Amino acid sequence: MLIDAHYHLVAEEWYPEGWWQTVSSMYLNGMKALGMEMPMDTIRQTLIPTMWDPEGEALINDMVTNGIDKTVLLPMDYWLMYGEPKSSLEKQLKAYAKLQRKHPDKIIALATVDPRRPDAVKIVERAIKEWGLKGLNLYPQTGFFVNDPKTYHVLEKVAELGVPLTCHTGQLGAAPLRGKYGDPIYLDDVIQDFPNLTITAGHMAFGWHEQLFYLAGLKYNIMTDISAWQDVAKFNFRKFCTVLRNALDRLGKDRVLFGTDNPFVAALMSTKEYADLIKGLPQNSPDGITFTEDEVNAILGDNAARIFSSKS
Numbered sequence: 001m002l003i004d005a006h007y008h009l010v011a012e013e014w015y016p017e018g019w020w021q022t023v024s025s026m027y028l029n030g031m032k033a034l035g036m037e038m039p040m041d042t043i044r045q046t047l048i049p050t051m052w053d054p055e056g057e058a059l060i061n062d063m064v065t066n067g068i069d070k071t072v073l074l075p076m077d078y079w080l081m082y083g084e085p086k087s088s089l090e091k092q093l094k095a096y097a098k099l100q101r102k103h104p105d106k107i108i109a110l111a112t113v114d115p116r117r118p119d120a121v122k123i124v125e126r127a128i129k130e131w132g133l134k135g136l137n138l139y140p141q142t143g144f145f146v147n148d149p150k151t152y153h154v155l156e157k158v159a160e161l162g163v164p165l166t167c168h169t170g171q172l173g174a175a176p177l178r179g180k181y182g183d184p185i186y187l188d189d190v191i192q193d194f195p196n197l198t199i200t201a202g203h204m205a206f207g208w209h210e211q212l213f214y215l216a217g218l219k220y221n222i223m224t225d226i227s228a229w230q231d232v233a234k235f236n237f238r239k240f241c242t243v244l245r246n247a248l249d250r251l252g253k254d255r256v257l258f259g260t261d262n263p264f265v266a267a268l269m270s271t272k273e274y275a276d277l278i279k280g281l282p283q284n285s286p287d288g289i290t291f292t293e294d295e296v297n298a299i300l301g302d303n304a305a306r307i308f309s310s311k312s
């Protein structure tokens with residue numbers, strides 16, 4: 001079983017232009033760090049449009065071709081940071097729901113909302129109850145804390161509906177995104193105040209992975225995904241293996257999920273290449289670090305299948 005538990009289906013009109021500029025600048029910086037140069041305009045005009053897939057055709061094609069059994073889709077809401085996009089949040093969420101209806105065996109689509117929207121609770125309730133979305137994705141780096149009372153109103157609804165939460169953690173995103181909101185320590189309140197909520201901390205909390213592993217080691221309703229660590233896996237394999245081993249030792253094999261953050265990092269490593277890298281860990285890990293087949297199977301799909309099983 002292979003499940004990508006962290007994927008963003010994206011379309012130009014779902015997000016404000018400011019967001020695409022931010023993604024372009026992240027690419028610019030990422031490429032510079034790798035010794036590659038490409039003008040910002042070229043990135044925006046040629047690279048960014050390759051990610052747009054509003055109908056999900058490219059995603060489904062990639063899944064069928066490469067044996068990816070299921071993909072968890074995470075929408076995003078940038079309204080307060082950049083202004084409303086050309087196409088409303090409702091349209092984005094309905095497009096996610098539509099793709100899930102078309103491919104119920106392949107797609108697990110979540111909802112999202114910025115909790116500062118005045119109708120945030122109502123949006124989440126409609127998205128899950130009426131449109132059939134299977135959980136909630138939060139992106140606090142747009143400027144809110146997960147333990148803020150406004151976020152709590154939304155989380156109360158999510159807990160009441162009995163669906164899981166994915167929360168982006170870590171110091172991700174170029175300006176104007178703010179890393180401080182992604183500190184996993186703010187999830188400590190959520191974990192304790194919502195003991196029945198299943199929470200996945202996305203990205204192993206870049207920059208704070210050790211803190212996340214210690215926090216999660218002592219609380220049991222939180223897991224993490226390994227999305228967007230492909231650059232470390234590719235260019236510093238020993239470090240990647242060390243961090244993943246650390247995650248497994250602290251959280252156990254049942255609380256670490258495979259995820260990619262694609263299409264944003266697909267240019268660096270495809271979903272299949274990242275999955276193959278994880279599959280090969282028992283044979284290919286560096287001296288002194290070991291992984292078992294059981295751990296690999298749990299990460300690649302069994303854990304995500306369990307979290308979403310009763311909801312899909």
Ligand SMILES: [Zn+2]
Binds near residue numbers: 006008074261
């Ligand atoms: Zn993401």
